[in-house]
Amino acid sequence: MKKAKIKQRRRLALLLIIILIIALVLFFLFRRKDYTVTYSVNDYEITESYHKEEDYYSFIIKKGETERFAIVYNQHFSSKKNIDQITEYQTETESCITISSNKVRIEPLCTKEATQISYHLVSDEMKEKLGVTSETKEDTILTTYNNINVYHYRNHNYYIWNYRGFYHINENTTENIQLFDKDIYNPTLITQVNDTLVIPDYNADYYFDKVILLDMNTGRTTTWTLETSIYFDSAVLGVYQGDLYIIDKHEKTEWQLNIAKQKQERVGTEQKGGKIYDHEWTNVTMNRLLYQENTFKGTTILEYNIKEDGLYAIFDNHQMKIRESAPSKILSNTDNTVYYLVNDNVYSYNKEEGEKLLLNYFEWNFNSENVIFID
Numbered sequence: 361m362k363k364a365k366i367k368q369r370r371r372l373a374l375l376l377i378i379i380l381i382i383a384l385v386l387f388f389l390f391r392r393k394d395y396t397v398t399y400s401v402n403d404y405e406i407t408e409s410y411h412k413e414e415d416y417y418s419f420i421i422k423k424g425e426t427e428r429f430a431i432v433y434n435q436h437f438s439s440k441k442n443i444d445q446i447t448e449y450q451t452e453t454e455s456c457i458t459i460s461s462n463k464v465r466i467e468p469l470c471t472k473e474a475t476q477i478s479y480h481l482v483s484d485e486m487k488e489k490l491g492v493t494s495e496t497k498e499d500t501i502l503t504t505y506n507n508i509n510v511y512h513y514r515n516h517n518y519y520i521w522n523y524r525g526f527y528h529i530n531e532n533t534t535e536n537i538q539l540f541d542k543d544i545y546n547p548t549l550i551t552q553v554n555d556t557l558v559i560p561d562y563n564a565d566y567y568f569d570k571v572i573l574l575d576m577n578t579g580r581t582t583t584w585t586l587e588t589s590i591y592f593d594s595a596v597l598g599v600y601q602g603d604l605y606i607i608d609k610h611e612k613t614e615w616q617l618n619i620a621k622q623k624q625e626r627v628g629t630e631q632k633g634g635k636i637y638d639h640e641w642t643n644v645t646m647n648r649l650l651y652q653e654n655t656f657k658g659t660t661i662l663e664y665n666i667k668e669d670g671l672y673a674i675f676d677n678h679q680m681k682i683r684e685s686a687p688s689k690i691l692s693n694t695d696n697t698v699y700y701l702v703n704d705n706v707y708s709y710n711k712e713e714g715e716k717l718l719l720n721y722f723e724w725n726f727n728s729e730n731v732i733f734i735d
Contacts, residue, residue: 428469429678480714509720521731576735598656
C-alpha cells in the first residue's frame with residue numbers, strides 16, 4: 361500500500377515537473393520582446409518593429425522613393441510579418457494604400473505630392489475609392505457655460521483658467537473652482553502631469569513654497585508644502601514618467617518634482633549643470649538651461665509640429681500632415697490624440713475620428729497662454 365502511494369506521488373511530481381517545463385518553454389517562446397523584421401508584400405518593402413518598453417508596433421512601408429508609416433497601439437501578435445496584402449489607389453495627385461491582414465488593423469495610408477497625409481484629408485474622389493464616408497463639418501453646441509461653447513465632450517474633463525481658478529466642464533459637471541484671491545494673468549507654471557494639474561501658490565509673491573494639486577477627474581484639490589521654495593522666475597522644462605522638471609532661474613537650480621510621492625529633488629546646480637530629455641537624458645550646462653529653449657522632446661511616441669502649411673504628426677524621421685492650415689498653438693497631446701487651438705476654437709485630432717471641434721471661447725483670441733487643460 362505504501363509503495364503504491366509512493367509511486368503515485370512520484371508520478372504526480374513528474375507530471376508537475378513536465379507541466380512546469382512546458383510552461384517555461386511556452387513563456388520564453390511566446391513572451392513579447394523587441395524585434396525588427398523586413399519583408400516584401402507585392403512591390404512594397406515593409407519594416408515591422410515591436411517596441412516592448414512603450415508597447416507599440418511601427419510599420420514603415422516603402423515603394424520606390426515613397427515611404428509611409430503607421431503606428432499600432434495596444435495590440436499583441438504571436439507572429440511576425442503581420443501584413444498580408446497591400447492594395448493601391450490613385451487619383452491625379454494622391455496615392456493611398458489599404459492594408460489587408462488577419463491580425464493588424466491599419467488605416468489607409470495616403471500621400472499627396474510625395475507628402476504623407478492623413479486619409480481624412482484626401483479628396484472626395486479618393487474617399488469614394490477607399491470606401492470612406494466624407495465627413496461633415498456641421499457642429500452643434502451642446503452647452504454654454506460662462507460664454508464657453510462646448511461642441512463635444514468625448515469623455516473629457518475641460519479645465520479653463522478664469523484668472524482666479526478654473527471653470528471645470530464635463531458631461532455631468534459645470535463648476536467654478538476658485539483657488540486665488542487675486543487675478544493671475546500669466547499662469548505660466550501651471551502644468552498637467554497625467555491627470556493632475558500642478559499649480560504654484562499664486563497667492564504668494566516672488567516665490568512659492570506650496571503647490572496645489574488638482575485632481576482632474578474629481579476637481580478636488582490638495583496642498584503640497586515644498587521643502588525648498590521656488591521662485592516664480594522659473595520655467596517648466598517638461599514632464600517625464602510622472603515627474604515635473606523646473607528650472608529656477610533666480611537660484612540657478614533645476615528641480616525634479618515627483619507628484620505622486622510629493623517628493624522634491626535638486627537635480628541641477630550652477631556648478632554641476634542640469635539635464636534635459638531630448639529622446640534620451642542629456643547633461644547640459646546651467647547657462648543652456650537659463651538662456652535657451654529646453655522643452656523636453658521624445659516623451660511620447662508621436663510628436664506634433666506646426667509648420668506654415670499645416671500641422672504634422674512626427675515619428676522618428678517620418679512625418680504626416682494631419683491638418684491643412686497651421687493652428688495657433690498645440691495645447692497638449694497623448695500618443696494618439698493632439699489638442700490644438702485655432703483662433704478661439706479648440707480642436708482634437710486622432711486617426712480614428714479625424715479633426716473634431718471641442719470648445720469655443722472668444723477670450724482665447726486675447727489670452728491663450730497656459731489656460732486650457734484637457735484630461
